[in-house]
Amino acid sequence: MTHPGPVLIVTMIDDPTADLVIDELYDRGVPVVRLDSGDFPAALSFAATIGERGVGGSLTTPTRSADLSRVRSLYYRRPSGFAFPHLSEEDARFATTQARYGLGGVLASLPGCLYVNHPHRIGDAEFKPSGLAVAAGCGLRIPETLITSDLGAARRFVRRYAPVIYKPLSTPLYRVDGVSCTVEIAEVTAGQLDESVSGTAHLFQRLVEKVADVRVTVIGRRVFPVRIDSDLLDWRTDYEKLSYGVVPLPEGVGAALHRYLDHFGLVFGAFDFAVDRDGTWWFLECNPSGQWAWLEPPTGLPLVGSMADLLERSPR
Template sequence: MTVLILTSEQDVTADMAVVELNAEGIPVVRLDPAELPGGVDVSGEWAHGAFHGHLSAGGRVVSMSGLRSIWVRRPGRPSARAQAASPWLTEESTQALYGMLRCTDARWMNHPDAARQARYKPWQLWLARACGLPVPATLITTFPRAAREFADRYPDLVVKPVSGAHPGDGTLAVPTTRVRPGEDFRDVAHGPTLLQRRIRKAADIRLTCVGDQLFAARAAHPADGPHASDVVDVRFADAVGPWTPVPVPRRTADAVHAYLTRAQLAYGAFDFVEDVDGIWWFLECNQAGQFGFVEIETGQRIGRAVARWLAGEWSGANPPEEDRNTS
């Protein structure tokens, strides 16, 4: 049985899992839907009460009935590289590829329907709170007056995109930024704005979840000096410590498992901030988040955990002792 990985050609995070799958002798097909049609082709037949589908990539043809799992990592938009690319061809290619894959018995990491819902930041915040995770006071609004009133209640705020996407280039990240004192919030009327109470950080936490396995890493912030507790977005900061493995508090672990169950996710990369009292505050869950940088810095075998989940190993409640990370 074959593992199918849908991702871009240059994806170091996916490479780590592919290495592990190859080491275990698990067949892998890796393709980017952006190359459909042309570099990637599909065919499906419904006849005599049965479905027979096939994929072709890199000269290799694979039966869809032989797929054991599908990892939707960072796939491109179907037909994006086609010679006659168009919105119509994209929709046709999307319907064909993902519609056929839904006809298989393969396990998904993550299923496209669950992944689509999981991207909505407002829903993430609601679900995190419902599962028992601390969430900073947050407002999403197009009303300047509502923003001003929120700022009166929480004078120390940050602003970030609701979607996380860059307005000019979806491949770029927009840094979370502190709101200036005295902001009048008139520009809020031009588009939904996410304001959130700033948590005074002791550290950033990245919690990577693979099935029931949890891998937590912590990047400490300076306790004193000019940069003490001033880091807003760890992705754009130099004044933070290296990522080191840490145990997951049992209450947080239980809440995260509940989140993944309700969201129907097999994989999630959670971002928390740890405050000066040691509380982990939920910021977001990226259902296709990177783990390569965490594995490189901490030595945590996240790629191996992903490979084993895709291969159908240790997907239940009792992973190997060495892979557990809760306290």
């Protein structure tokens, strides 16, 4: 009898969410191989074959080994980047590219593997303009939004829809005097805008005058909506000020969320909504690699178990 293969969990060493899922899978007797692609090649090696049956071969860490043809699922979390500090700049660039397309290409091509989520699909879904357009097409309400590098267009939009907020289109590492900083969501006025707008792309959005936020975590077919109460424009800036409660989904929202995930080929998503005084849910974004485990203790929702069920490929 063929025994089920392992779950691969791809993430950095400091990932408490992955730790919880791994502990749950271990308790169930499910084999797990945890790896950080950033450990390649010093503490991670692989030898992949590609033939008529697809990808085979092996992947090896200092403590585990996986048959690439028998991986049941891959949970792609937050791996660190490839690094080759012992090489020259040009050689390191070459080596990084080969690692990305070699190891990355193999991990993205495992036969019969359930991806949570597939790394290529994560990349597609991380584009905020795409997410907003797809959400609207799926029947979700979105605030009026402008993406531009045109100062005149930005000022006209802000005057028309004030109050308006600015959001970064992505959140790369940003350092000031060597200190990591977060580019926060902030309200803007037309008078604050100047020619620097023309320097790159910017996202401006009508501010939803909200009474609460909602984080909806979708794990497979299971949907977990949690209301988040605070007095913050962006609740992620101070978790100590937050309170939580489980809430029902408005009619039609659950089906729209699954249409959204199906469009991008995802099986997991962390959706953020703002709820206005009329009770309308406004879609803000979906993070295909979002955090979720911190919501289980204050709500009692079975998030860890549901993720383990999905990765185990359990019918429970």
